[in-house]
Amino acid sequence: HSDAYWEERFSGRARQRIQSSTIRELLKLTRQPGIISFSGGLPAPELFPVEALAAASERILRDKPSEALQYGPTEGYPELRECIAAQQGVEPEEVLIVSGSQQGLDLLGKVFIHPGDQVLVEAPTYMGALQAFNPYEPEYLSVQLGDTGLEMDVLEAALQTRPKFMYALPTFQNPSGWLLDLAQRQQLVELAARYEVPLIEDDAYAALYFNGKPLPTLFELDRARGSNNVIRLSTFSKTLTPGLRVAWVIAPKVVIRKLVQAKQGTDLHTPSFNQMLVYEVAQGGLGPQIERIRAKYQRNRDLMHAALSAHMPVSVRWNRPEGGMFLWLRLPEGMSATELFKRSIEQKVAFVPGLPFHANGGGENTLRLSFSQPTETQIQEGIARLGQAVESLLGMV
Numbered sequence: 001h002s003d004a005y006w007e008e009r010f011s012g013r014a015r016q017r018i019q020s021s022t023i024r025e026l027l028k029l030t031r032q033p034g035i036i037s038f039s040g041g042l043p044a045p046e047l048f049p050v051e052a053l054a055a056a057s058e059r060i061l062r063d064k065p066s067e068a069l070q071y072g073p074t075e076g077y078p079e080l081r082e083c084i085a086a087q088q089g090v091e092p093e094e095v096l097i098v099s100g101s102q103q104g105l106d107l108l109g110k111v112f113i114h115p116g117d118q119v120l121v122e123a124p125t126y127m128g129a130l131q132a133f134n135p136y137e138p139e140y141l142s143v144q145l146g147d148t149g150l151e152m153d154v155l156e157a158a159l160q161t162r163p164k165f166m167y168a169l170p171t172f173q174n175p176s177g178w179l180l181d182l183a184q185r186q187q188l189v190e191l192a193a194r195y196e197v198p199l200i201e202d203d204a205y206a207a208l209y210f211n212g213k214p215l216p217t218l219f220e221l222d223r224a225r226g227s228n229n230v231i232r233l234s235t236f237s238k239t240l241t242p243g244l245r246v247a248w249v250i251a252p253k254v255v256i257r258k259l260v261q262a263k264q265g266t267d268l269h270t271p272s273f274n275q276m277l278v279y280e281v282a283q284g285g286l287g288p289q290i291e292r293i294r295a296k297y298q299r300n301r302d303l304m305h306a307a308l309s310a311h312m313p314v315s316v317r318w319n320r321p322e323g324g325m326f327l328w329l330r331l332p333e334g335m336s337a338t339e340l341f342k343r344s345i346e347q348k349v350a351f352v353p354g355l356p357f358h359a360n361g362g363g364e365n366t367l368r369l370s371f372s373q374p375t376e377t378q379i380q381e382g383i384a385r386l387g388q389a390v391e392s393l394l395g396m397v
């Protein structure tokens with residue numbers, strides 16, 4: 001049959017609401033030789049604890065082969081679930097292990113979003129969440145996030161319209177790297193509780209503070225005031241390995257029970273072996289591993305910052321995140337990051353243009369730079385080439 005035979009049989013939703021992820025598509029591009037990629041939020045591969053994982057897999061297959069290779073409970077590997085619950089100060093029944101927090105986002109969309117529901121997101125926000133939510137046909141409300149945090153008056157007005165939930169990334173936000181300060185965290189939690197709008201806190205980068213004490217999560221602030229209005233997602237992808245696809249959702253028991261039902265229909269359960277592997281390596285504590293990651297990313301951030309100062313024209317602005325993997329760059333008004341992308345790919349440099357991080361448009365002159373993976377030389381060389389590409393467009397603005 002022709003492609004048309006199949007395409008005309010896709011559901012309307014599949015045709016309109018299921019589109020490709022810009023990050024995933026770009027990552028295919030960046031596998032070409034010689035490309036310096038600042039695109040994906042990919043952990044530095046040399047930091048994967050390979051020996052520890054190899055030893056743990058040996059032990060698991062020797063001591064618990066059937067549990068590792070057999071179907072398991074949808075809720076997750078009990079020991080891992082209990083370990084996370086203890087760490088987060090909740091009961092195991094409030095924890096669900098998912099196949100990456102990306103699956104957590106999909107399941108949350110599946111159980112909460114009815115076609116036409118309003119969902120409040122930050123502008124910019126993580127495009128993977130938009131990709132997960134889109135098939136459930138929400139209408140997006142957005143609230144600007146910038147160097148002074150969230151626009152709180154816009155936030156309150158949006159919450160008053162009682163959207164189904166708000167998707168928030170308070171800690172080293174993807175794509176911008178912003179960290180929401182304590183006052184705004186308190187305000188956000190209080191406003192969401194007042195207007196009865198559940199918060200979904202996506203905390204993928206919670207562990208990646210470069211210095212200073214971590215701020216309390218929205219989840220902690222909400223529980224501390226005797227409320228249970230926050231659902232929290234976090235993952236082993238940024239502290240251990242993303243390829244094993246092990247993450248977790250913390251939510252009230254009634255929500256976890258519904259998510260479990262949804263997950264039964266999606267993948268029955270997260271791979272048994274991967275959960276046991278993560279448990280074996282993580283239960284010994286990831287402290288030293290996280291220290292190595294923080295040191296590398298902080299150094300890379302400083303190198304990228306210095307390179308940007310050396311090579312970017314004065315009309316280009318960028319921030320200096322105190323953690324995470326990304327920084328956010330703003331080109332002169334009128335300059336298109338998508339146009340810049342085409343030129344910089346010719347110079348074998350890749351990044352993620354800002355447009356797809358905006359649910360309701362805008363951000364044409366913004367772009368995300370990831371500093372987690374490139375080597376020092378690649379940062380120097382890549383930013384120098386990017387600076388030239390910007391210069392070549394300056395004449396056009």
Ligand SMILES: Cc1ncc(COP(=O)(O)O)c(CN[C@@H](CCCC(=O)O)C(=O)O)c1O
Pocket residue numbers: 021023024027039040041042099100101102103126128169174202204234235236237242245246247
């Ligand atoms: C805020 C936020 N939430 C969920 C995820 C997905 O992480 P999981 O590996 O599914 O736990 C991510 C991972 N995003 C990275 C990784 C995507 C890389 C890829 O698509 O290969 C990025 O934005 O580049 C994230 O930043």
